[in-house]
Amino acid sequence: MKFTKYHTxxxxxxxxxxxxxxxxxNFRGVNNGIWGLPGGRIDPGENPLQTVRREIYEELxxxxxxxxxxxxxxxxxxxxxxxxxxxxxxxxxVDHSEILATDWFTLxxxxxxxxxxxxxxxxxxxxxxxxxxxxxxxxxxxxRLSGSKRFS
Numbered sequence: 074m075k076f077t078k079y080h081t082x083x084x085x086x087x088x089x090x091x092x093x094x095x096x097x098x099n100f101r102g103v104n105n106g107i108w109g110l111p112g113g114r115i116d117p118g119e120n121p122l123q124t125v126r127r128e129i130y131e132e133l134x135x136x137x138x139x140x141x142x143x144x145x146x147x148x149x150x151x152x153x154x155x156x157x158x159x160x161x162x163x164x165x166x167v168d169h170s171e172i173l174a175t176d177w178f179t180l181x182x183x184x185x186x187x188x189x190x191x192x193x194x195x196x197x198x199x200x201x202x203x204x205x206x207x208x209x210x211x212x213x214x215x216x217r218l219s220g221s222k223r224f225s
Contacts (some may be wrong), residue, residue, distance in 0.1 A: 080151035081113055113128040134167070
């Protein structure tokens, strides 16, 4: 079995027809208007699923319900694991030492950000589109199971 080493774990939070994007803190602490998915670096001994749950709690003071694996993306020579969830909770206290801004965007808004080169890693739009396709495929199945979890 091949072991894959990931640099970060990120999460797509979908609420109604919007998606949460964040501006992560940078070395200068300046909001540069470059948006990305919440999440962060994988700590030693963690797997990507543990990381995404920890990072979302630390950054946004909220928990995650059902998570779906969306895929792996490469950025700056490192591999990043992306999960997605249909978010029904509330964002709590935002950790401003890590997050400079949060906002909810429609898919069309995110396409506009991509055209303006205002997405951090470049995989945000493609991963969100893949996640919405996954939800469409799971739609009838999810309704039948109502409440079952893919990942805990």
